Amino acid sequence: MPGPLSPVASDGPLPLVVVPGMLCDAGLWTDVDFPAGHPVHHVELTGPSVGELADTVLSVTTGRFVLVGLSLGAVVGFEVLRRAPGRVAGLCLVSTNAGAPRPEQYEAWRALDESARDGRFDAVVERTLPGMFAQDPAPARLAERYRRMARAVGPRAARAQLAAQATRRDAFAALRTAHCPTAVVCGTRDALCPPGFHRAIAGAVPGARLHELPGAGHLLPWERPGALTSILGDLVTAAQARHRPARVS
Structure with missing residues (x-):
């Protein structure tokens, strides 16, 4: 260490x-x-x-x-x-x-982890997208840029990040x-x-x-x-x- x-x-x-x-x-x-x-x-x-x-x-x-x-x-x-x-x-x-972390955050992270584990990673990306930008829905250019970056990170790293959040x-x-x-x-x-x-x-x-x-x-x-x-x-x-x-x- x-x-x-x-x-x-x-x-x-x-x-x-x-x-x-x-x-x-x-x-x-x-x-x-x-x-x-x-x-x-x-x-x-x-x-x-x-x-x-x-x-x-x-x-x-x-x-x-x-x-x-x-x-x-x-x-x-x-x-x-x-x-x-x-x-x-x-x-x-x-x-x-x-x-x-607040109780509702733990619950949200568990739900996202289940989606990523079950092969629904695109759903994870879409659920997180609305919180990323000032506008909801986000401008199309920024939304697509975020989707590309999140998909590059991928479900395995995303699940590790959700575990870290907890x-x-x-x-x-x-x-x-x-x-x-x-x-x-x-x-x-x-x-x-x-x-x-x-x-x-x-x-x-x-x-x-x-x-x-x-x-x-x-x-x-x-x-x-x-x-x-x-x-x-x-x-x-x-x-x-x-x-x-x-x-x-």
Whole structure:
């Protein structure tokens, strides 16, 4: 199991570890311009528990990094923060929820898992689609793009992700221990993770900046890629400034 490596100050560019949401892959971030010169590592959500996924995040690079997570990816980020707070140089938490799962969520995940198990994966994709975008029904271009990405993820990984969802726990205690530049980003029309969830997260992280994007839904990297690019640029600049050792004249 990867451990919390001692952070080492360096003038080198901080890497970004980027974690997508459920039924999403690296294609989620195609429209976002990550800060130039910083290595970007994309993580696939294939482990059946949040803990295993956090271990995967911690294994993809050494030393400190900026974690960028959307939805389930941000939930994985909460667990990374619990396990190795010294490794996290910056946090970008997008379209997510730090609370423990609710009974109706467990029920919904079980129903989706049964559909995927029984060969009705297209039904899973269609059931999740309405929550992805600000408009319902979603614009045809975005809806088809989501279907293609979800089908590329496939039923096996989707079932692992549903299993991981069920291992989530309340993350507010971990968030209160964060002492790194943090951006909390949401759409004002996100039906899955509404702005109130994000205000609570931003209130728990010392010094966090809350960004509410008007008229946007859950998949902000597609609906508001320009805004997310700008937010990430500012966050990485702040994290890099803290990462750089003090000069002795």
